[in-house]
Amino acid sequence: MGLHLLLLQVQLLQAILLIFALTLVSTQANFPVANPNCTDRCGNVSIPFPFGTIEGCYLNSSFLVTCNETYNPPKAFLLRTTIEITSISMEGQLRVLQFIAKDCYSRNGTRVLYHDPWIELPIYLTANNTANKFTVIGCDTYAFVHGRRMNRNYQTGCTAMCDNKDDLASGSCSGLGCCQTTIPKEVWRVNMTVKSYDNHTNVMEFNNCSYAFLAEESEFTFSPSVLSSLRNVEKLPMVVDWAIGNGTCEEAQKNMSSYACKSPNSKCYKPDNGYGYRCLCWEGYQGNPYLPNGCQDIDECKDPSLSNCEKRCENTVGSYQCVCPKGYHGDGKKDGKGCIRGQSLVFKLVTAIALGITVIVLAACWFHFILQKKKLIKMKHKFFLQNGGPLLKEKLTRRDTSPDMARIFTSAELKKATNNFHDSRIIGQGGFGTVYKGFLSDNRIVAIKKSKQVDKNQVEQFINEVFVLSQINHRNVVRLLGCCLDTQVPLLVYEFINNGTLFEHINNKTKARALSWDKRLTVAAEVAGVLAYLHSAASPPIIHRDVKSANILLDASFTAKVSDFGASRLVPLDQSQLSTVVQGTFGYLDPEYMQTNQLTEKSDVYSFGVVLVELLTGKNVLSSDRPQEERNLASYFLSTLKQNQLFQVLDDNIVCEGNNEELISVSMLAKRCLYVRGEDRPSMKEVAMELEGLRLSQKHSKMQTELDAPEMESLLGEKFNVFSNGEGNSTSIGL
Ligand SMILES: *[C@@H]1O[C@H](CO)[C@@H](O)[C@H](O)[C@H]1NC(C)=O
Ligand SMILES: *[C@@H]1O[C@H](CO)[C@@H](O)[C@H](O)[C@H]1NC(C)=O
Ligand SMILES: *[C@@H]1O[C@H](CO)[C@@H](O)[C@H](O)[C@H]1NC(C)=O
Ligand SMILES: *[C@@H]1O[C@H](CO)[C@@H](O)[C@H](O)[C@H]1NC(C)=O
Ligand SMILES: *[C@@H]1O[C@H](CO)[C@@H](O)[C@H](O)[C@H]1NC(C)=O
Ligand SMILES: *[C@@H]1O[C@H](CO)[C@@H](O)[C@H](O)[C@H]1NC(C)=O
Ligand SMILES: *[C@@H]1O[C@H](CO)[C@@H](O)[C@H](O)[C@H]1NC(C)=O
Ligand SMILES: *[C@@H]1O[C@H](CO)[C@@H](O)[C@H](O)[C@H]1NC(C)=O
Ligand SMILES: *[C@@H]1O[C@H](CO)[C@@H](O)[C@H](O)[C@H]1NC(C)=O
Ligand SMILES: *[C@@H]1O[C@H](CO)[C@@H](O)[C@H](O)[C@H]1NC(C)=O
Ligand SMILES: *[C@@H]1O[C@H](CO)[C@@H](O)[C@H](O)[C@H]1NC(C)=O
Numbered sequence: 182m183g184l185h186l187l188l189l190q191v192q193l194l195q196a197i198l199l200i201f202a203l204t205l206v207s208t209q210a211n212f213p214v215a216n217p218n219c220t221d222r223c224g225n226v227s228i229p230f231p232f233g234t235i236e237g238c239y240l241n242s243s244f245l246v247t248c249n250e251t252y253n254p255p256k257a258f259l260l261r262t263t264i265e266i267t268s269i270s271m272e273g274q275l276r277v278l279q280f281i282a283k284d285c286y287s288r289n290g291t292r293v294l295y296h297d298p299w300i301e302l303p304i305y306l307t308a309n310n311t312a313n314k315f316t317v318i319g320c321d322t323y324a325f326v327h328g329r330r331m332n333r334n335y336q337t338g339c340t341a342m343c344d345n346k347d348d349l350a351s352g353s354c355s356g357l358g359c360c361q362t363t364i365p366k367e368v369w370r371v372n373m374t375v376k377s378y379d380n381h382t383n384v385m386e387f388n389n390c391s392y393a394f395l396a397e398e399s400e401f402t403f404s405p406s407v408l409s410s411l412r413n414v415e416k417l418p419m420v421v422d423w424a425i426g427n428g429t430c431e432e433a434q435k436n437m438s439s440y441a442c443k444s445p446n447s448k449c450y451k452p453d454n455g456y457g458y459r460c461l462c463w464e465g466y467q468g469n470p471y472l473p474n475g476c477q478d479i480d481e482c483k484d485p486s487l488s489n490c491e492k493r494c495e496n497t498v499g500s501y502q503c504v505c506p507k508g509y510h511g512d513g514k515k516d517g518k519g520c521i522r523g524q525s526l527v528f529k530l531v532t533a534i535a536l537g538i539t540v541i542v543l544a545a546c547w548f549h550f551i552l553q554k555k556k557l558i559k560m561k562h563k564f565f566l567q568n569g570g571p572l573l574k575e576k577l578t579r580r581d582t583s584p585d586m587a588r589i590f591t592s593a594e595l596k597k598a599t600n601n602f603h604d605s606r607i608i609g610q611g612g613f614g615t616v617y618k619g620f621l622s623d624n625r626i627v628a629i630k631k632s633k634q635v636d637k638n639q640v641e642q643f644i645n646e647v648f649v650l651s652q653i654n655h656r657n658v659v660r661l662l663g664c665c666l667d668t669q670v671p672l673l674v675y676e677f678i679n680n681g682t683l684f685e686h687i688n689n690k691t692k693a694r695a696l697s698w699d700k701r702l703t704v705a706a707e708v709a710g711v712l713a714y715l716h717s718a719a720s721p722p723i724i725h726r727d728v729k730s731a732n733i734l735l736d737a738s739f740t741a742k743v744s745d746f747g748a749s750r751l752v753p754l755d756q757s758q759l760s761t762v763v764q765g766t767f768g769y770l771d772p773e774y775m776q777t778n779q780l781t782e783k784s785d786v787y788s789f790g791v792v793l794v795e796l797l798t799g800k801n802v803l804s805s806d807r808p809q810e811e812r813n814l815a816s817y818f819l820s821t822l823k824q825n826q827l828f829q830v831l832d833d834n835i836v837c838e839g840n841n842e843e844l845i846s847v848s849m850l851a852k853r854c855l856y857v858r859g860e861d862r863p864s865m866k867e868v869a870m871e872l873e874g875l876r877l878s879q880k881h882s883k884m885q886t887e888l889d890a891p892e893m894e895s896l897l898g899e900k901f902n903v904f905s906n907g908e909g910n911s912t913s914i915g916l
Contacts, residue, residue, distance in 0.1 A: 212468040212477045214271070224254030229271045230471050231425065231441065240425070240441065240471070243305050260303060267418055271469055273452060273459045274309065275423060276397065278416035282324065282373040285390040285412065286381045294390070299328070299372040302421060307455035308368040309420035314398040317341045317360040317391075318411060320384040321377050324393035326362075328370035335365050339393075346387040349405040358388075359403040364395065366454045371395055395419055424457030433458050444468070446476035446499075465499035491519045561592065561667035568666035573647060587651030588663040595619065595629055595665050595672055602631070614670075618677065626677040627662060632670050647673065650746050653719065657711040659734060659744040678742050683792075684730035687799050698835040699879065700739050701796040702843070706876045707741040708733055709869035712789060716782045716865045724780060728788035729769045729802075730795050768802035768813060773859050783859030786868065790854025794818045797848060799832035815855050822852055843875055 214229035215221035219238035221228055223246060233239030234248045234257075246266060247258040257266040259277060269275040280298035287293045302308065307330075317324040320343040327336035339360035343349060354361040364371075375393040388408045394401075396417035425441040426433060430449035433440050442449050442460035447470035449458050462468055462476035469475035481487035481501040482494035490503035491513050503513030505520035508527075512518045565571075574589065598619035599606050609616035614632040621627055650661045665672035683704060686692045708728075715723040725732075727745055734742040763775055769791045771784035791802060794814055802814045811817035821830045827848055828836060836844065850871055856862045863871075 213472060213475065214469050216472065220248075223248035223257035224252070226257040226266055226268060228257065228269055229469050230475075232269055243303055259306075264300065265416070271471075272461075273422055273424060274312075275306075275421050276418045277421055279371075279395060279419040280416055281411065281414060282375040282393040283390055283412070284322075284375045284377055284392075286377065286385070287389070288385055290380045290382050292380070297372070297374050299370070300419075301328075301371075302369040304369070304427065305425070305455075305457060306369065306421050306423050307366070308364060308371060308395065309422050310364055310366045310368070310454055312397050312399075312420040313364065313395050314354075314361045315339060315364055315373075315393070315395050316354065316401065316403075317375070317393045318358065318403070318407060319375075319377070319381075319391035320344075320358055320388040320408070321379055321381045322375065322391035322393075323378070324373065324375040324391070326364060326371060326373050326393070326395055328368060328372045330365050330367045330369065335368065337362055337364065341391075343384065343388075346405060346408075349408075351404040352402055354403050358405070358408065361398075367456075422452060422454050424452050424455055424459050426458065427456035428458070430458045442470050443473045444470045444476040446470075463499060465501075489515050489517075491515050564669055565667040568668075568671045570666040573664070573666070587647070587661055590663050590665040590672070590674055592665055592668045592672075594622070595674070597622070598627065599629055619674075625662075626679075628659075628675045628677045630673040630675065632673065647671075653715075655711055655714060657707045657741050657743055659742045675744070678734040678736050678744070680735040680737055680739070682731050683733040683735060683741070683795075686735060687730055687795055688801065693799050693832070694834050696739075696834065698840055698843070701835065702847070702872065702876050702879065704733070704735070704739065704741045705793055705796055705847070706869065706872035708743060708792065709789060709865060709872050711741075711743050712785055713865040713869040716785065722782070724782055725785050725788075726780065727765050727769075728785050728792060729766050730792055731766075733792070768815075771859065772857055781859055782865060783862050786854050786862045786865055787859070789865070789868065790851045790862075791815050793847060793851040793854065797832065797835070797844065797851065798830050799834065800830070819852065819855060822848065840879075843879060846875060847872070 213221075214227060215233065216230055216238055219230075219233055219235070223234060226246075228234060228246050228248075230238070231240030231244045232246050233244060234246050239245055243260075245260050246269075247261055249256050249258060257269075258264060259266055259275075265278040267276040267278060277300075279300055280296065282298055283294050283296045284292065285294035315324075315326045315337065317339040319341045322342070323338060323340040325336055325338040327334065329335070339362045341356060341358055341360040343358045349358040353359065373393050373395065375391045377391050381389050381391070390408075390412055392411050394417050397420050400418050430451060434449065440449075441458075444460070444462065446463045446466045447460050448463065450461055452459050460470035462470045465479055465481070466476040467479045468477045478496070478498050479487065480496045482490070482496050488494045488501050488503075490501075492506055492509070493504040493513070495502050495504050503517075505511055505513045509520040509522055511521040513520050570589070596602070598621050599617045602617060606617045606619065607615055608618045608628065614630050617629045617631065619627045619629045647661065647664050650658075651663070654660065659678060660676040662674045662676060664674060686696050712725060712728065715725060723746070725743065725746065728743075732743065732745040734744050736742060763770070763778060765771075765774075765784075765788070769788040771787035773787075774780055774784045791814065794800075795802065798814070798818065800814055800817075803812060804814070805812065807817055811820060818830065821827060827845070828841075831844060831848075850863075850868060853861070853863055854868065
């Protein structure tokens, strides 16, 4: 039972081995090497065409291989000789086994073995002169190889000697125990003779034989042990080159029916040893070039040593190509770029589209930005035009340029100066607009007035006003530094006056106390002077139209600065009065103007009279504390004068200074200014001169208390400057 099982197992194993062997053979020999119906093997030896074992299988009788099947495995022999073949290659070589020449001696010096073999190759065969070496082994030995090459003799030899076994070196055939030499080309008959000098008598202890052979060099390596072991070896393989015929390729191709390279994918070449020609499959093809369909395309992809692909290999006729999977690109070769991920056409397309969209979006953004900017510039320009920019510009350029000249500011400049018109910068708000405090980049502090919407029809007038005001460079007028026209509402830029308005100084109790009569008189004289200048010296004359204490600013040294020319009117030179809508501040308004709507310079005189009364009384222009008919300060003041009660209404801060005469004079002047009929009122020039006279006499009396009255009169009679304009000209007015 156990034996049965064992047998079964062995049979199974054999079957598996057989299948394995079959698959191995089938993969290796997947192309025909021999003609159909011809056996292509003899034992282990593959027999490709032109060789063959039977008639009709070989090219001609020269390529007969005798296969003796009595041996196991069967042995192949060249022609009908005893030369055994161990392999035949289609590249033009075959291996045959060749005898070793021997010469052996016994201890008593007699030869016990001698063999000098020879081999004669058929005409189409020659001993390979590079793969084979004539090798001589022994320590008392010389040997010859001789025979025929083409149609003449050759002879060459070698000597191998040694005294001591220790001198022998493995792998070296340089003469010590082993000697090698090459043979010439085109050798077809080989005779070998080996001889001893002294019948090995001196080296008998370690070497009693001499050997010589012509064999494949790679099949034999020298070692000291071969000195004795070679004795039992009979034959060694020798490489023999074979070729077709004895003519050249050109000669052979003349007769295509006898031409041996039958495969269309083959070429003919001449071997560098021997006669005839050989056939070779083209590159990328393999098989037997001597068969009509012998050369077949090599599937390089199946052999990693032939192909060089990283991922996928595709075989082509005569070659192969490396292919990268989807989503990869590159040459796909292992030693090349290989396959690189993610750069497929789709990826590139998507990238390109994404890039395109990005570019378009960016371009659109940029275009939009440019458009916005253009729009803004256009709008600014529109405002500039609407606000009369060109007109002003023209006027400004026509004038001589001077550093004090008003200039046109840009909206950006003023935005920066006022922290974008922040509420914290507001210093005043009136009927005409809002006033902001601003810091220019040159460290100047300015007041920026944001006007209310300018009527389109009044543009020219507005510009004219700005232009005229910019020309007034009077020390008692708040200087207009310039304007900004590229905003929806025009902006006016003034010098900044830091000490508040006269109104504040009169109505604040502590400030009023500090505002002495001298100061008040000076302020009155200065304001009168500047109004007189505006009425008469300015060209064309200007009517302020809104003279009031709130429009008179004071600087640190209490110099008066008249401001807010927003309501001012330029009086055309050929007209002495203008018909306008009544405008001004209630309490200061000229009653005649209110009735007739006829604006004259005398309206400003009336308003100035009210300011004088304010200075004298320190009272509010309009007060509900007073009786109905005295609610208006002007009427109240006039009624007290009528009742001779002047000193009861005067401000306590200014009386008791021994200046009663002056107070009375100024009160009388105020009374004249407040006449209902404009014609009855003095001109501003007269008012100014009177006040200036008072001021000067006051100054004079203080400086020179002992000065006599006549001298003082003469002093008053002297010329003095009342006005000075921007160009430094002065108008002299004699008393
Ligand atoms: C091969 O042998 C088979 C059968 O023995 C025969 O039919 C066929 O014709 C032969 N082919 C050639 C090319 O000789
Ligand atoms: C030939 O075949 C035998 C047995 O099958 C094996 O031992 C030997 O190594 C083979 N020789 C060659 C050269 O393949
Ligand atoms: C085969 O070899 C044997 C033994 O060497 C020999 O007797 C026989 O004649 C050979 N057969 C052929 C056909 O050569
Ligand atoms: C030659 O020497 C070997 C050992 O070196 C020996 O076995 C052999 O018998 C010797 N032959 C003769 C003929 O003496
Ligand atoms: C030399 O030795 C061999 C055997 O080793 C022997 O047959 C032969 O007769 C001997 N010859 C002489 C002359 O002694
Ligand atoms: C060497 O051997 C040969 C052949 O046996 C013989 O003729 C010769 O005399 C021997 N020489 C010596 C020196 O022994
Ligand atoms: C080679 O050996 C053969 C056979 O013994 C002989 O006929 C031939 O003359 C020898 N050739 C030479 C060059 O010795
Ligand atoms: C065999 O063929 C070759 C080349 O075709 C030719 O040179 C040679 O003479 C032929 N031999 C015989 C025996 O026909
Ligand atoms: C080739 O061989 C033929 C006969 O075998 C002979 O007539 C011819 O001269 C040879 N040609 C050469 C180039 O050896
Ligand atoms: C070509 O070769 C064939 C076969 O070898 C032969 O029968 C024929 O005569 C040759 N033709 C010429 C022109 O040599
Ligand atoms: C001699 O043999 C070597 C190795 O097999 C081979 O490369 C070379 O081509 C052969 N020489 C000729 C002339 O065929």
